Amino acid sequence: MPELPEVEITARRLRAALPGRRIQSVIVPDPRILQTGDVAEWQRRLEGAAFLGVRRRAKFLLLEMEGSDREQRNHTLIAHLRMTGKLSVAREALPRSLRFAAELEGGSRGAFLCFHDPRRLGQLWLMPGTAPATLPLLARLGPDALEEPSSAERLAARGAGSRRAIKALLMDQGILGGLGNICAGEILFRVGLPPDRPAGELTGTEWERLAAAIPEYLRGAIAAQEGKPLHYLGERDALNPFALYRHAGSPCPRCGAPIRRVVIAGRGTYVCPECQKGS
Numbered sequence: 557m558p559e560l561p562e563v564e565i566t567a568r569r570l571r572a573a574l575p576g577r578r579i580q581s582v583i584v585p586d587p588r589i590l591q592t593g594d595v596a597e598w599q600r601r602l603e604g605a606a607f608l609g610v611r612r613r614a615k616f617l618l619l620e621m622e623g624s625d626r627e628q629r630n631h632t633l634i635a636h637l638r639m640t641g642k643l644s645v646a647r648e649a650l651p652r653s654l655r656f657a658a659e660l661e662g663g664s665r666g667a668f669l670c671f672h673d674p675r676r677l678g679q680l681w682l683m684p685g686t687a688p689a690t691l692p693l694l695a696r697l698g699p700d701a702l703e704e705p706s707s708a709e710r711l712a713a714r715g716a717g718s719r720r721a722i723k724a725l726l727m728d729q730g731i732l733g734g735l736g737n738i739c740a741g742e743i744l745f746r747v748g749l750p751p752d753r754p755a756g757e758l759t760g761t762e763w764e765r766l767a768a769a770i771p772e773y774l775r776g777a778i779a780a781q782e783g784k785p786l787h788y789l790g791e792r793d794a795l796n797p798f799a800l801y802r803h804a805g806s807p808c809p810r811c812g813a814p815i816r817r818v819v820i821a822g823r824g825t826y827v828c829p830e831c832q833k834g835s
């Protein structure tokens with residue numbers, strides 16, 4: 557569920573809380589979250605290390621760490637939240653669905669960096685260096701959909717001659733970093749394009765509308781959730797903020813026609829048969 561907007565909100569919150577703080581101790585209740593090294597290595601590298609900065613690249617969070625006195629090398633802690641992961645700074649490391657926690661030195665409030673993850677699909681990596689461009693994990697990502705918005709020309713060039721559904725192209729992290737199933741569906745609804753339209757058939761005007769709608773949608777989705785507790789759809793207390801996603805059978809907010817659920821490239825996709833004609 558977390559896509560670029562939720563990861564960006566997480567990055568902003570961590571950026572306000574972490575830089576300058578030092579890790580006192582690391583606990584890993586679920587070591588399967590670690591994609592590199594083992595618990596002992598994470599403890600050795602992170603205990604005593606300080607946070608330098610927090611970045612986001614597509615749906616990855618990058619926590620840059622300055623080495624401890626003992627372990628002088630800088631590292632980047634990389635997190636992917638996948639379906640249900642949440643990375644936050646909290647006063648306590650509540651045990652329920654906790655997979656990783658780092659106790660921070662000093663201060664009595666917000667003393668733990670916690671990774672909670674009920675479905676346990678989230679991942680953590682620890683890579684040497686603090687230059688994300690050199691991290692192989694991130695090397696195949698396309699430009700970030702928010703920070704480096706793609707022009708209509710670039711998108712059209714990537715879609716030229718392709719029979720691939722436009723929704724699948726938007727979700728391809730090698731073409732555009734950060735859009736998932738929900739964002740891609742909502743953006744295509746905004747511009748009135750059927751999600752199964754072959755990318756190679758879009759006109760120049762359609763590419764232009766699409767290129768403009770991507771960062772505009774993302775900025776709106778971030779603004780709508782900022783300053784509120786971060787709830788993912790499906791959780792208790794979570795409201796559904798989306799125009800179409802998981803609203804099958806309800807009236808389209810624009811024209812009133814019943815929203816339909818279809819499957820495109822293996823993913824549940826919501827469409828308005830009127831506003832996205834040709835579906």
Ligand SMILES: [Zn+2]
Pocket residue numbers: 808809810811812813828829830831832
């Ligand atoms: Zn409609």
